[in-house]
Amino acid sequence: MRTISVISLGENTLHSVVEQLRRYLGEEVEVRGFSLERGMEQTLDDEVVVLTGVTVYRLVYEKVQTAKKVIIARRALRYEFIEPLLSIKENENVLLVNDTEESCTEAIDQLKRHGFDSFTYHPYFPGMKEYTPCPVAITPGEPHLIPKRVQEVIDIGTRQMDITTITEVLVELGVLETSGSLASAEYVKDIMNVTKHLSTLNQRLDYSNFLTTTILDKFPKALLFCNEAGEITYFNEKMTHIFQEREMQEFGVQDLFGDDFVLTEAYSERDHIVHVRDMTLITSVEKIEDHDEVITYLLEVENYDTFQQVDRELRKKLKSHAYTAQYKFEHLHTRNPAMKEMIGLAKTMARGHSTILIQGESGTGKEILAQSIHNESARSKRPFVAVNLAALSSSILESELFGYESGAFTGAHKRGRKGLFEEAHTGTIFMDEIGDAPLELQVKLLRVLQEGAVRKVGGTEQVPVDIRIIAATNKDLEQRVREGTFRRDLYYRLNILPIETLPLRERREDILPLVQYYLNHFAQEQVYGLSQYIDEGAISFLESHPWPGNVRELMNVVEFIVNMRSVSGKLTYEELPAYIKREGASDQGNRKADNSFMLSEEEEVLLVVYQKFGIGRRKIVEELKQKGIHIGEGKVKSIIHSLKYKGWIDVNKGIRGCTITEEGRIYVKENINV
Numbered sequence: 001m002r003t004i005s006v007i008s009l010g011e012n013t014l015h016s017v018v019e020q021l022r023r024y025l026g027e028e029v030e031v032r033g034f035s036l037e038r039g040m041e042q043t044l045d046d047e048v049v050v051l052t053g054v055t056v057y058r059l060v061y062e063k064v065q066t067a068k069k070v071i072i073a074r075r076a077l078r079y080e081f082i083e084p085l086l087s088i089k090e091n092e093n094v095l096l097v098n099d100t101e102e103s104c105t106e107a108i109d110q111l112k113r114h115g116f117d118s119f120t121y122h123p124y125f126p127g128m129k130e131y132t133p134c135p136v137a138i139t140p141g142e143p144h145l146i147p148k149r150v151q152e153v154i155d156i157g158t159r160q161m162d163i164t165t166i167t168e169v170l171v172e173l174g175v176l177e178t179s180g181s182l183a184s185a186e187y188v189k190d191i192m193n194v195t196k197h198l199s200t201l202n203q204r205l206d207y208s209n210f211l212t213t214t215i216l217d218k219f220p221k222a223l224l225f226c227n228e229a230g231e232i233t234y235f236n237e238k239m240t241h242i243f244q245e246r247e248m249q250e251f252g253v254q255d256l257f258g259d260d261f262v263l264t265e266a267y268s269e270r271d272h273i274v275h276v277r278d279m280t281l282i283t284s285v286e287k288i289e290d291h292d293e294v295i296t297y298l299l300e301v302e303n304y305d306t307f308q309q310v311d312r313e314l315r316k317k318l319k320s321h322a323y324t325a326q327y328k329f330e331h332l333h334t335r336n337p338a339m340k341e342m343i344g345l346a347k348t349m350a351r352g353h354s355t356i357l358i359q360g361e362s363g364t365g366k367e368i369l370a371q372s373i374h375n376e377s378a379r380s381k382r383p384f385v386a387v388n389l390a391a392l393s394s395s396i397l398e399s400e401l402f403g404y405e406s407g408a409f410t411g412a413h414k415r416g417r418k419g420l421f422e423e424a425h426t427g428t429i430f431m432d433e434i435g436d437a438p439l440e441l442q443v444k445l446l447r448v449l450q451e452g453a454v455r456k457v458g459g460t461e462q463v464p465v466d467i468r469i470i471a472a473t474n475k476d477l478e479q480r481v482r483e484g485t486f487r488r489d490l491y492y493r494l495n496i497l498p499i500e501t502l503p504l505r506e507r508r509e510d511i512l513p514l515v516q517y518y519l520n521h522f523a524q525e526q527v528y529g530l531s532q533y534i535d536e537g538a539i540s541f542l543e544s545h546p547w548p549g550n551v552r553e554l555m556n557v558v559e560f561i562v563n564m565r566s567v568s569g570k571l572t573y574e575e576l577p578a579y580i581k582r583e584g585a586s587d588q589g590n591r592k593a594d595n596s597f598m599l600s601e602e603e604e605v606l607l608v609v610y611q612k613f614g615i616g617r618r619k620i621v622e623e624l625k626q627k628g629i630h631i632g633e634g635k636v637k638s639i640i641h642s643l644k645y646k647g648w649i650d651v652n653k654g655i656r657g658c659t660i661t662e663e664g665r666i667y668v669k670e671n672i673n674v
C-alpha cells in the first residue's frame with residue numbers, strides 16, 4: 001500500500017493534519033503520523049512526507065533525505081479570522097501566543113506570509129519570565145495560555161493545512177483527478193473561501209491567487225462562479241470547453257443558459273437539464289453565503305454528450321445482474337436463530353405482491369435476500385431488474401428508470417427508450433440504496449408507486465406497469481425522514497413489509513462457518529478445516545473482529561488469505577491485512593455508548609450547541625471527541641451550515657460562536673433524549 005507520512009512538532013497539530021489528509025485520500029493511501037514531541041527515531045522513505053512547518057524541516061531534514069518528495073505545509077488562515085486581523089492597527093504591538101518558542105516563530109512567519117507583516121510581533125509561550133505587555137494577543141488555538149491584562153484576543157484557531165497544500169499532495173500522489181472526495185462541494189467551498197478573501201488582501205496574496213487558480217483549473221469539472229445578479233465572477237479552464245472565454249467575460253449567466261435559468265429556483269434543484277444551442281448541459285447550482293451574507297453561486301456544468309461515455313460504463317455497472325436473479329434462500333448461510341426467523345419472514349412475504357423494504361448494514365446480504373424473495377415468488381419466471389439509486393445523478397436516473405421519448409435530449413435514441421420500470425413489467429424491481437435517492441427523484445418514485453404507471457422523460461402518456469417493488473437501504477430511513485432528506489410519504493409507501501438483515505457482529509456464530517464456506521469457494525482445492533489455512537491467533541482475531549463491512553468484508557479477507565498464505569504454511573495474525581487490524585483497534589476506542597448510537601452526526605453537533613451556549617467550531621470538535629465521536633473540523637463546518645440553513649442554530653460572528661434557536665431547542669427536546 002502507498003504511504004504518506006506527516007511530521008509535526010506537537011500531537012494536536014499532527015492529529016488534525018493526519019485526519020485532514022485521510023479525509024481527502026480515503027483508503028487508497030495510508031497516512032502515518034509522527035510528532036517530535038513524542039520523539040522520532042526512524043528515517044522516512046515515503047513517496048511524500050508532509051512537514052507542518054519550516055521549523056520541523058530544520059529539525060528533521062536528515063531523516064527525510066530518502067523521501068521522494070518533502071512538502072512543507074502551508075497552514076490555512078481561516079477566512080473568518082481575516083477580518084478581525086484586518087481590524088488591528090498598523091505597527092501595533094501584538095503578542096503571539098503559542099505552546100513553544102518554535103511554534104510561536106512558525107505562527108508569526110505564517111501571518112507575515114499572509115500579508116500581516118505590519119505589526120510588531122512579540123512571542124509568548126509558557127515558561128517565559130518576561131514579555132512585552134501588548135494590547136492585542138493572537139493565538140493559533142491556545143487562548144488558555146494568554147497572560148492576563150491583554151485587552152483583545154484573536155484566536156486564529158488554525159491547525160489545518162490550506163487547500164493549496166492538499167492539492168500539491170494529491171498532485172504528487174497522482175490522485176487529484178480520481179480522488180472522489182475531492183469532488184465534494186466542501187473542497188470547492190474551501191477554495192471559494194480562499195478566493196473570496198484574496199480580494200480583501202489582494203496584492204499581498206499574489207502567490208496564493210496563482211495557486212488557487214491553478215487548483216480550480218485542475219478541478220475535474222467545469223465550474224463557474226457568479227453573483228446574485230448572474231454576473232460571472234470566475235470560471236475555470238474546463239468551463240472553456242463548454243462556452244467560449246469571450247462569451248463568459250461579456251455575458252451573464254442568463255445570457256448563456258437562457259432566461260428560464262433562475263439561480264434562486266435552480267438552487268434547490270440538483271442536476272438541472274438545460275438546452276443551450278445544440279448542447280444538453282447538466283447543471284447543478286450551489287448557493288454559498290459568507291459571513292457578511294454576500295451570496296455567490298457556484299455552478300457545476302457537464303456536457304451530456306461528453307458525459308455519455310461515462311454514462312455507458314455506469315449503465316453497464318447499473319445493470320450488472322440485469323433482469324435475472326441468481327440467488328435463492330439456500331445461498332444465505334446462517335446458524336443464527338434471529339437470521340433464520342428473518343428468512344422465514346421473507347419467505348412469507350415472497351407469497352404476496354406488496355412492496356418490501358429491506359434495511360440493514362452494507363454487506364449483510366440485502367441484495368441476496370431481494371433476489372431470493374423474487375425467485376421464491378410467483379414472479380420468479382419474470383424479470384428481476386436491479387437498480388442502484390446511489391450510482392448516478394438524478395437526471396440520468398430519471399431517464400434510466402422512466403425511459404425517454406425520442407428527441408427528449410441530444411444523444412437520445414431516435415425511437416426513445418424503455419425505462420427500467422417498464423423492463424421490470426410483470427416482474428420485480430429492486431431499488432438498492434433507496435435512502436440515497438435524490439429528493440426530486442423521490443417525488444417521482446412516489447407518483448409511480450401511487451399511480452402504478454410511469455411517464456417517460458419528455459413524454460405525456462402514462463404507461464401502466466405491474467411490478468413488485470423491493471427497496472433496500474443501509475441508511476436509517478426514519479432518521480432521514482426526521483432530517484428532511486427522505487420524504488415521509490414515500491417512506492410510508494415503501495415500509496409496507498419491513499424486514500431487517502443482521503450485522504455479522506450480532507451473529508458471531510456465523511463468522512467461522514462463513515470463513516470456511518468462502519475458503520472452499522476461493523481455494524482451488526478442497527479445504528477440510530480452517531486450520532489448514534489459518535493459525536489459531538488469526539482465527540481468534542477473525543472471530544472477535546467487528547466486521548464493519550460484514551460478509552462482503554469477510555469474503556475479501558478470505559480471498560486475501562487464500563492468495564497470501566505461503567504454499568504450505570498457515571496465515572498468521574501478523575499476516576492479516578493491515579486495515580482489518582486497524583478496524584479492530586479503532587472499534588474498541590471509538591464505539592459510542594449505546595444510547596448515543598442512535599443520534600446522527602448532525603444531531604450530535606446540535607446537541608453540543610444546545611448544551612454549550614456560544615460554542616465555536618473548534619470547541620465543538622473537541623466536545624465531540626470527548627464523547628468518543630471523531631468528526632473532522634471540515635465536516636463539522638458543513639453540519640453547522642446545514643443546521644443554520646434549517647433554522648436550528650444561529651452562527652454568530654467572532655468569538656460568540658453558535659447558539660441554538662427556539663426551533664432547534666424544540667427539535668432537541670422532542671427528538672433527542674436529553
Ligand SMILES: Nc1ncnc2c1ncn2[C@@H]1O[C@H](COP(=O)(O)OP(=O)(O)OP(=O)(O)O)[C@@H](O)[C@H]1O
Pocket residue numbers: 331332333334360361362363364365366367368369432473474551552555
Ligand atoms: N448470509 C450470507 N451467506 C453467504 N454470503 C453472504 C451472506 N450475506 C451476504 N453474503 C455475501 O456478501 C456479499 C454482499 O451481499 P449483498 O450484496 O447482498 O449485501 P448488501 O446488504 O446488499 O450490501 P450493500 O448495502 O453494500 O449493497 C455478497 O457477495 C453475498 O454473496
